[in-house]
Amino acid sequence: MLEIKDLSIYFEGFIVLKNINLKLDNQLCVILGPNGSGKTTLLRAISGIIPYGGSIKINGKEVRSAKRVLEYSTNLQEVYTIGNSAWDTAKIIAEIKGGDLKEFTSILSYLDVDRKVIHKPMYKMSTGQRSLVSLALALFTRPQIVTIDEPIENVDVNRRDRVISLLRERVDEGIIVTHQKELIKMLNDNNKKEVIVYTIVNGELVEGNKM
Numbered sequence: 001m002l003e004i005k006d007l008s009i010y011f012e013g014f015i016v017l018k019n020i021n022l023k024l025d026n027q028l029c030v031i032l033g034p035n036g037s038g039k040t041t042l043l044r045a046i047s048g049i050i051p052y053g054g055s056i057k058i059n060g061k062e063v064r065s066a067k068r069v070l071e072y073s074t075n076l077q078e079v080y081t082i083g084n085s086a087w088d089t090a091k092i093i094a095e096i097k098g099g100d101l102k103e104f105t106s107i108l109s110y111l112d113v114d115r116k117v118i119h120k121p122m123y124k125m126s127t128g129q130r131s132l133v134s135l136a137l138a139l140f141t142r143p144q145i146v147t148i149d150e151p152i153e154n155v156d157v158n159r160r161d162r163v164i165s166l167l168r169e170r171v172d173e174g175i176i177v178t179h180q181k182e183l184i185k186m187l188n189d190n191n192k193k194e195v196i197v198y199t200i201v202n203g204e205l206v207e208g209n210k211m
């Protein structure tokens with residue numbers, strides 16, 4: 001369960017997110033918003049990598065004080081160590097979270113990512129490869145809660161359909177942020193449960209598609 005209460009985030013004296021409240025209990029939420037509206041900032045706060053005001057709890061644990069939230073996973077690339085190859089990163093994640101590396105390689109085969117790519121660090125990959133590999137890193141442990149930043153941006157059309165299938169199949173609870181509203185329809189098509197939609201408007205979280 002993810003519970004956000006009165007979350008506010010300031011950068012350099014300017015407020016980016018104000019009084020955000022959101023509760024997810026085994027639900028999937030898509031958050032829309034224009035460039036610079038604060039979508040990635042919200043995911044960074046949930047990942048515990050930037051300071052925030054208010055409260056963000058994952059399964060009852062405040063993320064700012066939890067050193068390692070095992071139930072949680074993300075595709076935010078800065079979470080993965082810069083120098084390590086994707087394969088070494090996957091090994092570390094598997095050790096911490098108890099995941100199966102075969103799942104990691106099978107997701108990459110499904111997404112048709114060249115096996116050689118995983119021996120590179122993220123910064124040497126193409127932007128599309130980086131998106132696909134970080135998605136595989138976020139999903140292979142079958143985490144209970146996931147946050148995904150722009151899953152289909154920079155991904156070619158054929159692989160995009162596979163990304164959507166993976167998200168439908170593997171993400172039961174979490175947040176997907178995007179400014180591509182067609183993603184909602186793709187996720188809802190033949191899905192077992194409907195995604196909840198919010199839009200960030202002037203720093204506030206507003207219910208529904210306001211794009």
Ligand SMILES: Nc1ncnc2c1ncn2[C@@H]1O[C@H](COP(=O)(O)OP(=O)(O)OP(=O)(O)O)[C@@H](O)[C@H]1O
Binds near residue numbers: 033
């Ligand atoms: N570390 C930082 N220091 C100062 N300002 C920041 C920092 N990180 C983000 N911002 C600012 O916060 C605002 C929200 O950025 P964020 O990356 O969350 O937007 P976004 O909704 O994900 O945008 P996009 O759709 O373009 O990816 C932007 O104005 C950005 O310039």
